[in-house]
Amino acid sequence: MARTMLIGAGGVAGVAAAKMAQNPDVFGELLIASRTKARCDAIKADIEKRGFGKNGLKTAIATARLDAMDVAATTAMIKEYKPDLVMNIALPYQDLAIMDACLAAGVSYLDTANYEPPDEAHFEYSWQWAYRERFEKAGLTAILGCGFDPGVTQVFSAYAQKHYFDTIETLDILDCNGGDHGYPFATNFNPEINIREVAAKGGYWVADPNADRPEVAVENKKAFDKGWWVETAPMAIKRVYNFDQVGEKDMYLLHHEELESLGCNLKGIKRIRFFMTFGQSYLTHLKCLENIGLTRIDPIDFKGQKIVPIEFLKALLPDPASLGPRTKGKTNIGCIFHGEKGGKPVDYYVYNICDHQECYAEVGSQAISYTTGVPAMIGAKMFLEGKWTNKGVHTCEEFDPDPFMSELNVQGLPWKETFEPVKVP
Ligand code: NDP
Numbered sequence: 470m471a472r473t474m475l476i477g478a479g480g481v482a483g484v485a486a487a488k489m490a491q492n493p494d495v496f497g498e499l500l501i502a503s504r505t506k507a508r509c510d511a512i513k514a515d516i517e518k519r520g521f522g523k524n525g526l527k528t529a530i531a532t533a534r535l536d537a538m539d540v541a542a543t544t545a546m547i548k549e550y551k552p553d554l555v556m557n558i559a560l561p562y563q564d565l566a567i568m569d570a571c572l573a574a575g576v577s578y579l580d581t582a583n584y585e586p587p588d589e590a591h592f593e594y595s596w597q598w599a600y601r602e603r604f605e606k607a608g609l610t611a612i613l614g615c616g617f618d619p620g621v622t623q624v625f626s627a628y629a630q631k632h633y634f635d636t637i638e639t640l641d642i643l644d645c646n647g648g649d650h651g652y653p654f655a656t657n658f659n660p661e662i663n664i665r666e667v668a669a670k671g672g673y674w675v676a677d678p679n680a681d682r683p684e685v686a687v688e689n690k691k692a693f694d695k696g697w698w699v700e701t702a703p704m705a706i707k708r709v710y711n712f713d714q715v716g717e718k719d720m721y722l723l724h725h726e727e728l729e730s731l732g733c734n735l736k737g738i739k740r741i742r743f744f745m746t747f748g749q750s751y752l753t754h755l756k757c758l759e760n761i762g763l764t765r766i767d768p769i770d771f772k773g774q775k776i777v778p779i780e781f782l783k784a785l786l787p788d789p790a791s792l793g794p795r796t797k798g799k800t801n802i803g804c805i806f807h808g809e810k811g812g813k814p815v816d817y818y819v820y821n822i823c824d825h826q827e828c829y830a831e832v833g834s835q836a837i838s839y840t841t842g843v844p845a846m847i848g849a850k851m852f853l854e855g856k857w858t859n860k861g862v863h864t865c866e867e868f869d870p871d872p873f874m875s876e877l878n879v880q881g882l883p884w885k886e887t888f889e890p891v892k893v894p
Contacts, residue, residue, distance in 0.1 A: 470497025471853040474552035474576075476537050476567060477559035478503035480658060480790035480834055481581060481616070483512045484842025485558055485849075486530070487832040488880060490521035493528040495850050500550050502535035503559065509533070515833060537563040543570035552576055554852055558845060560659060561585040561592065568600050568611060577609045577852060581616035581845050582662070583726045590665040590766055594729055597862055605861040612857060613864050615848035616841035617802055617821075618644055618743075619727035621882070623866035624844075624873045625804045625819045626731055631870060633817050636737025637808035641893045642725070645746040647715035648798035648825045648836060654754035655787040657796075657837035661779050664764050668755065671701040672724035673742040674732045680739070696732040698724070704752065708744060708893055712801040713885070714822050720744040730864040737808065744893065758782065789838065796825040796835040805890050818890030821882050831881065840882060847876045 473489065473496055475482055482501070489496035501509040509532035516530065531550075537543050537559050547555060547570055557567045557580040564584040571578040585592040597613055604611050614620055622642050630637060646657060656663035678697040690698040706722035725743035732741060758764050763782045768775040803820020821840070828839035848865070851857035857868040865873075877884055 471495060471553040472498040472551065473554050473556060473849060473853070474500045474502060474547060474550055475556045475558060476502050476535065476543075476563070477557065478505065478508035478512055479558070480788075480838035481841045481845065482558040483515070483790060484832050484834050484838045485556065485845045486512050487516055487519070487521060488843055488846040489849070490516045490528045490530070491523065492846070492850060493522050493526040494524070495853055496528050497526075498529045498531075500531045500533060500552065502533040502546060504534070504536055506532060506534040519832075537570075538566050540566050540569045540573070543567060544573040547571065547574035547576050554579060554849055556580070556845060556849055558842070561662060562587050565596060568597065571609065571611070572600075572603055572607055575607060575609065577611065578604075579612040579615055579845065579848050579852065581614060581620065581841055583614055583619070585662070585665070588766065590669055592726055594726065594864070601862045608860055610852060610858055610860055611862040612848050612852060612868075613862060614726060615845050615865055617844055618642060618725065620841070620844045620848070620865050621821070621877065622802070622804055623727050623731060623864055624870045625884075626735060626806075627866040627868070628870035628874050629804070629806045629817055629819065630735060633810060633815055634806065634808040635810050637735050637806050638737060638739050639807045640731065640735065640738065640741045641805045642727070642741070642743045643710060643712070643720065643801075643803055643805065643820070643893070644744065645710070645712045645715055645718055645720065645801040646837065647712065647718065647746070648796045648800060650787075650792045650796040650835070652787055652795075653750055655792060656789060657792065657835060658789050658841070660783045660786045660789070664755070664758075664779060664782070665766065667723065667745070667747070668703060668759060668764050669724055670703055671705055671722045672698045673722060673740065674728040675699055676732075676739045700724075704747075710744070710893060711891065713820070715799050715801045718746040719748075720746045727864070731866060734864070734866050742893070790834065792835045793825075793829040793833055796829070799824050800836045800840060802840065803884075805892060807892070815888070816890055816892065817886065817888055819884055819886045821877070821884045823882060843880050843882050844877075847873055847880055850876065
């Protein structure tokens with residue numbers, strides 16, 4: 470049985486902790502450490518109230534207050550608790566500080582979102598890939614972006630590549646949330662990170678910058694050593710898709726982090742796009758908030774003190790962890806591949822459908838936190854069971870997908886597949 474340290478105590482961390490407590494044979498001891506200790510205590514109390522455990526075993530849970538931006542304090546806590554793995558489910562701003570602490574303490578690392586500097590609404594892997602050599606030399610593993618997207622979408626990609634394709638030519642990742650929380654405007658995960666992501670320019674990955682360049686493209690940028698980004702204005706590319714068990718939804722092309730690593734790791738890939746569904750009310754509110762400056766990330770003067778408008782906005786919006794009881798409906802997230810095997814064309818769609826109310830009944834959360842927290846737990850389980858232990862810094866498609874795919878089916882996120890998908894134009 471292993472000892473795990475979980476940093477963060479928000480919606481996703483709460484689900485990950487609950488699922489760890491459902492697997493006490495692997496997660497024997499757990500320390501939940503976060504900025505607000507009361508939230509760690511609330512997660513522990515909820516797990517105890519639900520009586521999670523298996524075969525008479527229970528996870529022994531401790532809690533602590535920790536500011537993870539403080540590398541020395543985090544290192545000291547890791548050294549004292551001596552976990553086998555540190556799971557970072559705080560915010561992307563903490564990624565590098567926690568990776569530094571893991572290196573200093575000699576412990577492996579897992580997170581659910583790639584690093585983003587607080588003063589720049591921009592995410593990419595370069596900052597964390599710069600740690601590759603140090604993790605390798607230290608004999609440690611860092612698993613990056615082990616939620617659903619990023620995370621499961623990359624496991625789906627590795628699975629498709631391993632079993633069904635010689636080469637994958639195109640990949641469309643479709644993220645549909647058909648849930649309704651009843652608020653005119655709320656975000657399903659951390660509002661600050663969510664709004665920064667969806668207000669950014671759209672973009673998709675292509676191998677050849679001259680092929681398939683739509684009218685709305687504003688710029689082609691080099692994407693590191695492989696491929697190009699085609700950039701568009703935010704929400705400039707819209708498609709309508711009929712999702713299994715959810716129905717027809719408008720979806721918009723977004724820039725998303727896993728496109729960058731998949732562009733490097735999928736054989737023969739020519740184009741990768743990411744679409745997310747949004748309702749009209751969400752988009753109208755977002756546009757209004759942008760127009761009046763409330764999504765700004767730079768500090769402004771207010772009555773003699775500096776405030777960052779998006780941080781103020783976050784304080785006004787509902788806490789995503791509180792949406793569980795109100796959210797009804799389903800999510801449907803998956804990947805549509807086109808490529809070839811043995812010289813014959815192949816189409817393949819693999820996806821998961823998750824019901825908000827079923828998640829709430831099981832662990833007290835809505836499905837967005839659930840679909841992120843469950844894969845984070847599975848990634849940790851893969852590491853602790855010795856199945857995902859490549860040294861260095863890796864994204865989820867770089868590991869064997871098979872044991873992870875099996876776990877999805879038994880840990881609450883079963884997947885479906887079809888070889889005759891409706892394709893996205
Ligand atoms: P929340 O805002 O609900 O929770 C974040 C938690 O991190 C809070 O408990 C917060 O503390 C804590 N925290 C913030 N700063 C620090 C710090 N300096 N030191 C210690 N703890 C800190 O976010 P979510 O649970 O919705 O999201 C968690 C992560 O999951 C994010 O990185 C998000 O981007 C990612 N995510 C990934 C997805 C995927 O599919 N890959 C999908 C959805 C989310 P406090 O309680 O004091 O505020």
